[in-house]
Amino acid sequence: MKKTYLLEDLCCANCAAAIERGVAKIEGVKSASVSFLTTKLVVEAEEEGYDEVFKQIQKVVKKTEPDVTIKEI
């Protein structure tokens, strides 16, 4: 399953890379990609137990870049 999120107020390229690395490490996530230019996070993950995965994603984003808000699109 593929999900796309908008990362609002993402303004540092290194943080985008850090979020990408962090999200990719979450268990249940197959792949993650953050495009700094479109400020989009694309996550490929298992459908089952995704709620928990999403919580982890939010956590990673908050920790890496507290200014960013994550929005589902």
Next chain:
Amino acid sequence: MKKRVRRLIISGVLFVAALVTGFLMPESWVKPAAFLLAYGVTAYKVLFKAVRNISYGKIFDENFLMAVASIGAFIIGEYPEAVAVMLFYQVGELFEDYAVGKSRKSIADLMNIRPDYANLKQADGTVEKVDPDQVKPGDIIVVRPGEKVPLDGVVLTGNSMVDTAALTGESVPRDVCEGSEILSGCINLNGLLEVRVTREFGESTVNKILELVENATSQKAKTENFITRFAAVYTPAVVITAAVLAVIPPLVAEGAVFSDWLYRALNFLVVSCPCALVISVPLGFFGGIGAASKIGVLVKGSNYLEAAAYAEYVVMDKTGTLTKGVFEVEKIMPRGELGKEEILRLAAAAESNSSHPISQSLLRAFGAEITSQISDVEEIAGHGVCAAVDGRHVLAGNNKLMELKGISYEEVSEAGTVVHVAADGQYCGYILIADQLKEDAAHAVAGLKAAGIRTVMLTGDSESAAQAVGAKLGIDRIFAQLLPEDKVRKVEELLAAKSEKGRLVFVGDGINDAPVLARADVGVAMGGLGSDAAIEAADVVIMHDEPSKLLELMRIAKKTLSVVRQNIVFALGVKLLVLILSALGFANMWAAVFADVGVSMIAIINSMRVLKIK
């Protein structure tokens, strides 16, 4: 943004005032006080963020690094440096945001082809503005002059010119009339059109293109991945070195002063931010993808743009890629009393009732209405046609027809389809019909060869047809009479033969060659406009039917890569140099600020050049 600019201007003024004060009263208490005021105004936001982010558990945060560096500088009495670090760091951030905002806006401009509404015609004849999403296939929409065509469809009524530049990069408007197919994303220029929708919005051309471009930046190039991995190691490494530098030498070396080494360590912290690198690489690739889409070439990811720059082999399909895939009369060779015009007229008239592609090309070449009296038409399958045209008994067909009717004819060895023509038992000559080369095919092949790329042509056609085209274009290697699976095998052979670094680019028309497109390092589909299968299967889509766009794509790819490389070498070089000089005590904090902010700015400006490639 404006608020930030104002705050930075005030900071700048206070900083200059403090510098002047320090110059006039170097020994007075007023000097540190003036700098402290300037520092406070400049730095409070960064300091606040640094503290807040630590509470979130974020280490090696750039706010934190800058805070430590500047406070450290203040403590050891380097007041101007302390303020300057903060001031320029923020000026740099502001500039970065501006540049990124600008690049994002250029994406948005690209996305401008997204239609906002559709004029849906209701059952009672009234027109209602609706979201393009709500329109179903079979519905009728009205497109007024100046409006974007919101959905793919067929024109029911009206004539107009449409601008397809946003889709193809082609600047000449296209004519549409009743019955023409029309694609979403075009702009209707002058006439009122009623269009019957053929595909829903999700499946429409415009939506496919938008999705493609939006997702392009998520497929990252090797260079990009390298730099983000590098950044993850770089910052901690520099910070740890800084800590070692501050503590060890004063303890070990004789006569080493702590404040001196601390200053060197603080320089390290300023240089440790990897943003210049991390930002300029994707920005460069994005610029390249943007520049390509401006000329009607859609690239599905930075990785493909990177691979295109390393092209060693370009393998091309013949029909539909190098040739038009449309059969046209190439020449007429009279062998009797009748002239060229007359031979063509007789042949076209005799074949005028046939729907065979050969007949169609004869009629196209004749170009005018057939006014002759035609009767007694007899089509002999696999041979040709006999007919009475204006009272003359005309034969038009291949060798077999001539033999069947006992007419001596000229053997032709040229590539193409030969139509012999005879009238009243007399051989008149022959018409040669062949697939036509695209106008820019020769230019494209010559350009590729000039760039040192080996060109290969694959085709399912006969050896003689392939050799004729290959010789005309000067293609290096030609493989003919291939079945689709043979094409895959040939591409695999070439993949094995190429050098380690070189890449293989395959160009096809997207029909029947999906397996080859997938197997090649870069699969390029040509004439993607309106063809879903091609857009789906390929890595790069050339929207307009021009093989020479390949040259432009490679030029953009090479330029992009060279800009990206310049940035990496420049940013790493300057940072490394400043780190070494700082460790040895030769560089001051001003140099460190330049290595951080200055380098970022220069790298960004350099990246933005790519978007301007024409």
